[in-house]
Amino acid sequence: MQKIAELSRRGAAAELGYRNVAQVLRHAVRWDLKTARQWVARAEVLAREVTPFGSVLEAELPVTAVAVAEGSLSGEHISAVAEVMKELPPEAEAPVVEFAQAHEPSAVRAFGRELAYRLYQRDAEPQEVVEQAPVNRLRMEWKGEQLEVWAKLDKVAGAKFEAMIDPLAKPRPTTPEEGVDPRSRAEREGDAFADLIDLMLRADRLPEHGGEPVTLTLTMSYENLAGKTGFATLDNRVRVPATLVRRLACNAGVIPVVLGGRSEAVDIGRKARTFPAAIRRLLVARDQGCTFPGCDRPPKHCDAHHVKFWSEGGETSVNNAALLCRHHHTLIHQSDWEVKLHNGIPTFVPPAWLDPDRTPRTNKTHRTGRHAA
Numbered sequence: 001m002q003k004i005a006e007l008s009r010r011g012a013a014a015e016l017g018y019r020n021v022a023q024v025l026r027h028a029v030r031w032d033l034k035t036a037r038q039w040v041a042r043a044e045v046l047a048r049e050v051t052p053f054g055s056v057l058e059a060e061l062p063v064t065a066v067a068v069a070e071g072s073l074s075g076e077h078i079s080a081v082a083e084v085m086k087e088l089p090p091e092a093e094a095p096v097v098e099f100a101q102a103h104e105p106s107a108v109r110a111f112g113r114e115l116a117y118r119l120y121q122r123d124a125e126p127q128e129v130v131e132q133a134p135v136n137r138l139r140m141e142w143k144g145e146q147l148e149v150w151a152k153l154d155k156v157a158g159a160k161f162e163a164m165i166d167p168l169a170k171p172r173p174t175t176p177e178e179g180v181d182p183r184s185r186a187e188r189e190g191d192a193f194a195d196l197i198d199l200m201l202r203a204d205r206l207p208e209h210g211g212e213p214v215t216l217t218l219t220m221s222y223e224n225l226a227g228k229t230g231f232a233t234l235d236n237r238v239r240v241p242a243t244l245v246r247r248l249a250c251n252a253g254v255i256p257v258v259l260g261g262r263s264e265a266v267d268i269g270r271k272a273r274t275f276p277a278a279i280r281r282l283l284v285a286r287d288q289g290c291t292f293p294g295c296d297r298p299p300k301h302c303d304a305h306h307v308k309f310w311s312e313g314g315e316t317s318v319n320n321a322a323l324l325c326r327h328h329h330t331l332i333h334q335s336d337w338e339v340k341l342h343n344g345i346p347t348f349v350p351p352a353w354l355d356p357d358r359t360p361r362t363n364k365t366h367r368t369g370r371h372a373a
């Protein structure tokens with residue numbers, strides 16, 4: 001567990017192009033992502049931390065860490081103790097660990113709930129919530145690098161929104177490469193909301209803004225885009241890293257802004273969809289969905305990805321493209337996975353750290369016969 005915690009502290013996941021250490025463990029030791037996340041969470045609460053000044057900080061659950069070192073608690077017990085301690089003060093850890101050493105994890109959770117009730121039973125009861133008149137409200141606020149969205153919809157609008165989100169939020173299929181979908185319901189619905197935004201941006205009928213269809217404008221130097229360094233700037237001055245810009249450039253309405261040596265805008269190209277409808281139809285006929293091994297996302301949930309990156313001179317053609325869902329499109333741009341076309345079939349080469357032989361893999365989930373395209 002100490003090694004897992006060390007991987008987290010060193011930022012190993014980002015160096016390898018993965019979102020977090022759990023995803024690295026999933027591919028490295030073939031754990032399903034749920035198990036990997038559990039072990040990462042356990043490592044984080046048990047491991048000591050060394051500050052940049054050399055000071056050693058105690059573990060979040062020091063009593064539990066001692067019991068684990070003695071071999072008296074299993075992994076499931078660690079998770080149970082960590083779960084109940086979220087609702088308890090630090091001084092309650094000792095009796096919880098003592099109970100855990102003699103009982104199964106489910107009993108530890110029940111013991112924790114009972115202990116929390118006894119500690120907080122004198123708290124005031126929550127006031128009754130007064131039902132508000134049905135109105136539609138939306139609030140958006142940037143917090144750091146994320147946009148926080150809060151919405152309240154009436155019954156009709158809410159039902160429509162739920163009907164659109166539900167099919168997009170279903171779990172990804174279980175695959176040998178990635179195991180079962182580890183995302184919580186909230187995470188799946190959040191990703192579904194992002195997918196819905198992508199679907200709307202590809203729609204033909206959208207309201208105009210400033211006299212032209214809704215457009216996302218990013219400004220950065222071509223050298224930074226090609227070199228995968230630096231960042232682009234949105235109209236609202238939010239910075240976007242170059243790796244994300246490269247993914248957006250694969251399948252979006254793009255307005256190229258060429259900057260001179262002093263950052264003067266010397267040329268502004270016209271907006272054009274990188275992959276026109278005719279090419280996308282051919283890709284749908286050939287790929288029939290996301291081409292990453294084991295993924296079953298349908299074409300409408302996919303972007304068209306340049307096999308040779310657009311920023312590196314890759315042409316916009318069916319012979320230089322593959323359909324990828326948003327999750328796997330991001331993975332391809334941020335990790336050492338490679339995609340190539342072999343006899344017209346998108347073929348994926350895993351990173352060397354995952355497969356030293358780098359054996360090519362294809363998606364056998366969709367129907368065969370892609371050569372027809």
